[in-house]
Amino acid sequence: LLTQIRHNSGILKSPLGPCTTIPNENIVQHIYKGIDEWIEEPAATCAVSGRSYTYGMLRMLINRCAQALLSHCGLKSGEVVALLLPNIPEYIIVCHGAMEAGLTVTFVNPLYTPDEIKRQFENAGVKMIITIPLLLEVATTIGPTLPGYRSTICIGGDDDPSKNVHGLMSLLSAGYEAELPEIHPDQLALLPYSSGTTGLPKGVMLSHRNLVANMIQGDHPALIGNITTRSGEKHKALTVLPFFHIYGFNGIMNICLRLGSHIITIPRFTPEDYLKALETYKPTYLFVVPSLLLFLASHPNVTKEHLSSIEEITSGAAPLTEGLLQKFRQKLDNPDVMIRQGYGMTETSPVTFIMPKLTPPSKIGTIGILYPGTEAKVISLVTGESMGTHQTGELLVRGPQVMMGYLKNEKATAETIDENGWLHTGDVVYYDEDHYFYIVDRCKELIKVKGNQVSPTELENLILEIEGIIDAAVVGVPDELAGEVPRAYVVAKPGENINEEDIKKFISSKVTHYKKLAGGVKFIQAIPRNPSGKILRNELKIQNP
């Protein structure tokens, strides 16, 4: 009867019940709550340079950074600071320093082109960029063009008053003092960018409460892996997934620090650096996206020995196939390694589903069960009615981890979060009788290349800048290595002499590497659209395979 009632209202609640009370803490207080227990232990180490910080050092430097940002740099609580950084241990110092100072952090892929960086920083209202020497010129070129811009911080660089640059170490060693502000849990902590279900990337407003809630939700004993390894030490996590994406940020960096793990960072993935890090640090925990697991499963230089220390692996951000999982398992000597899939979105801080520790082996391909305190509905793509078990439809989620909205974009917010608080994910799913969920497809425009977001609208707008092109549509096509890659369909003015290479070259000059038109360009007569002008992407793919 209970099941019946649940299905009639269409609302599924987490089988793990509500989440425990979300404390009124800011994210930095929450992360370092247990620090006294592991204050002398290593917190973060760069696998390439060997630079390393203990928890005690990290916490002290975060606090100094927060004070310097408010006093010496003159930033005010609520202003936005941008991180233009690869994964390095100092990421933690500046990011948590800014958050402890009541500032909002936005992050960006350091391999973005200057155009991509500038667009995001202008939209976010960035007042300071924190970067490394390699990217200092980009930062000091873009920064002063932003309204109200204060200064740039260079990690591993010196003060340069002529360019208004502070070296991080001089800032941290000067002993600047400031009173740290009270931070309301609803204050904006993080501003990552996501294209959501449609259109250009938008600023996703995540509060301290959103981020803390998602960490608390993961604390359930049915979900959490072992905090300590079999040998009784803390986990060592190798993290190449970017901290400038919500998975790397709240799903890896913050959670690992909260648990006292030792984070090993790699600034940029290369097979050599990654394998060397496996050999040198013998991590116990890996976080992957399916394309990284494919590398581990199939690269000839990856041996069983490289993976011998691994006890747990978490995968997410793109579909993990059973075939890949089996292929990878063959590379493991230890059959007890726990491999779990989770599901998340930038808009949900990020996790809403994860496989519990004791997921039955029969649940092949599942993303797991609802996180504590999270609700879901699956609705028909045709009628909007709630679906029952084994019926596919769009996934809607609701919970304390759902974003506050898109920055300065009420329209997109209202299209994504309905009046009852349901976030429309744009993912097509079904659930089974035990309320395990399975991703089937996507009914949003988003393309995912190796787990990275690519907005078709962004590429379409760029293609339309090319002289002689009158219409364009971009869709994702399957790719063995990347999962999907973008392909453009274009309509050229009759008589124009434009070829595929011209378009590909133009796009490559404007966007970062993974957004390139690796799926090719096809010239067609007309882009199919519905009466209101919306591109019919599925039709496009079916008509022009």
Ligand code: 4UW
């Ligand atoms: N299977 C299939 C999946 C899956 C998936 C996501 O870039 P975003 O906004 O965000 C992410 C976040 C992923 C994530 C974070 C933390 C975590 O623990 C975890 O699991 C281990 C995953 O990717 O893209 C959101 C979109 O990415 C797709 C889906 O389309 C979703 O709407 N996606 N996870 N397991 N597809």
